[in-house]
Structures are given as structure tokens and as C-alpha cells.
Amino acid sequence: xxxxxxxxxxxxxxxxxxxxxxxxxxxxxxxxxxxxxxxxxxxxxxxxxxxxxxxxxxxxxxxxxxxxxxxxxxxxxxxxxxxxxxxxxxxxxxxxxxxxxxxxxxxxxxxxxxxxxxxxxxxxxxxxxxxxxxxxxxxxxxxxxxxxxxxxxxxxxxxxxxxxxxxxxxxxxxxxxxxxxxxxxxxxxxxxxxxxxxxxxxxxxxxxxxxxxxxxxxxxxxxxxxxxxxxxxxxxxxxxxxxxxxxxxxxxxxxxxx
Numbered sequence: 001x002x003x004x005x006x007x008x009x010x011x012x013x014x015x016x017x018x019x020x021x022x023x024x025x026x027x028x029x030x031x032x033x034x035x036x037x038x039x040x041x042x043x044x045x046x047x048x049x050x051x052x053x054x055x056x057x058x059x060x061x062x063x064x065x066x067x068x069x070x071x072x073x074x075x076x077x078x079x080x081x082x083x084x085x086x087x088x089x090x091x092x093x094x095x096x097x098x099x100x101x102x103x104x105x106x107x108x109x110x111x112x113x114x115x116x117x118x119x120x121x122x123x124x125x126x127x128x129x130x131x132x133x134x135x136x137x138x139x140x141x142x143x144x145x146x147x148x149x150x151x152x153x154x155x156x157x158x159x160x161x162x163x164x165x166x167x168x169x170x171x172x173x174x175x176x177x178x179x180x181x182x183x184x185x186x187x188x189x190x191x192x193x194x195x196x197x198x199x200x201x202x203x204x205x206x207x208x209x210x211x212x213x214x215x216x217x218x219x220x221x222x223x224x225x226x227x228x229x230x231x232x233x234x235x236x237x238x239x240x241x242x243x244x245x246x247x248x249x250x251x252x253x254x255x256x257x258x
Contacts, residue, residue, distance in 0.1 A: 037098045044107055058094045064115035069097055069122040072129025092235045124148045126232040137182035137214055147186045148248050150232040156196030163195050175205045179212025186216045187248035189241055191228025219244050
């Protein structure tokens, strides 16, 4: 089909690694491609000049150029757990995007690669990664057409307690600030059984973003497993969120067939 000819590369941003000047000399591919979807380890610059970031790149066949999309991963407030977190791959979500020709924006470094287009980028964030993505809605990031936020927030499961959030009023105020001057439309998604950022709180955050001037399409999705906060990382993400994702990506129904 015509729409599927312009397939996308997908990069999943991983954890930071402190390697200093050595890392800067080794930016780029870190090994051969493998399955699925030409999966490949990359090392890319981070906002910290003394650290690089591990990432996973997914690409369809061919040389491109492909549209780029970013999946910014979740985190945890516990430093020890954060250091022990495995690198997220979001394989089901990645396959969904590759099949529909979308990629994710990860730093300007990737946009300088020959296989990446300069327009039509999409940013997808999960949890803390989604909160960071919202901050870009008003930023002067060229070529970004949409932001998709799964369970956006910071400080959920405070003290390891479900439905406890650290400083919710601060989150609301920050969401309102994010909405000021926002130029990129946001699709905000949360599972019905999210115990980190409940549908009620998520709706309030989305409304705060909208009250600041941002454009947001908010949806409560079906429950996912025993903890809906991790929906974006599961194989069920396409079945549960596929319709909303397609709408956010503005793909016609015919393009949904794989």
C-alpha cells in the first residue's frame, strides 16, 4: 500500500552510561542487526556531556529515509532499582509502529543520519518518559507532528504504595506550565487499572495541560494485567490502544492491516 512504502525507523531510548570522551568517540551502532525488525544496539549523545545513552533501533527493510519516532521509557524513584532496571524494548509497540511507517525522535544525533527524514517525527513517552515528552510540546523542536503519552507523571507509587503520588499539586502546576505555548498535539493514554497515576489524576493532569493552552486528546483504556501502568511495555498494547494510536498517527483504516 502507498502509505506503507514510507516506513519508519524506531529507536527506543535506554539507560544512560557514563563513559565520557570514550563514549563520544563511539556514538553510533554497537553491533550487528538482528530480529525482530532489524533490532540493533546504538550509543547516542545525552543531555549530559559526560554520559552517553544506550538505545535500541528498529528499522524496516531498505535504506530509507524513514520517519523517526522516539519511545522514552519509564523510571523509578528508587536509585538502586533505577540502576538495576533492564533496558526496555517495547517490542509490541515497536512492531506496531514499524508496520505503519512511524519512528521516534531521539536526539538530534539520529536526525543527522542518512536513513532518517527531517519531518513527521512522533514522540511516544511512558510514565516519566511521557512526562518528559510533554515538556517538548511547547519546545522549538522542528519536525515533530505528535506526542503520545502513556501514563504520564512523576512520583507515582510513592513509598511503594499504590495510588500514592508525591506532590500531586506540583504535578498539576507543571502540567499547566507544559501546556503554555504548546504547539504539538498530545494524545494522553492511561489504563483503567493504573495504580501509579490513576485515571482520575491523569484526567486532572490532562485538563491542567489543556487549561495552559495545550491541545490534548485524553483516553482511559481497558485494564491491562494486574497493573495497567506497564501497558506500553506489554504485548497487549496493540489490542488495547491500537485504535487510539492509529488516530493519533492519523492513519486511514486501510493502513491498519499488516
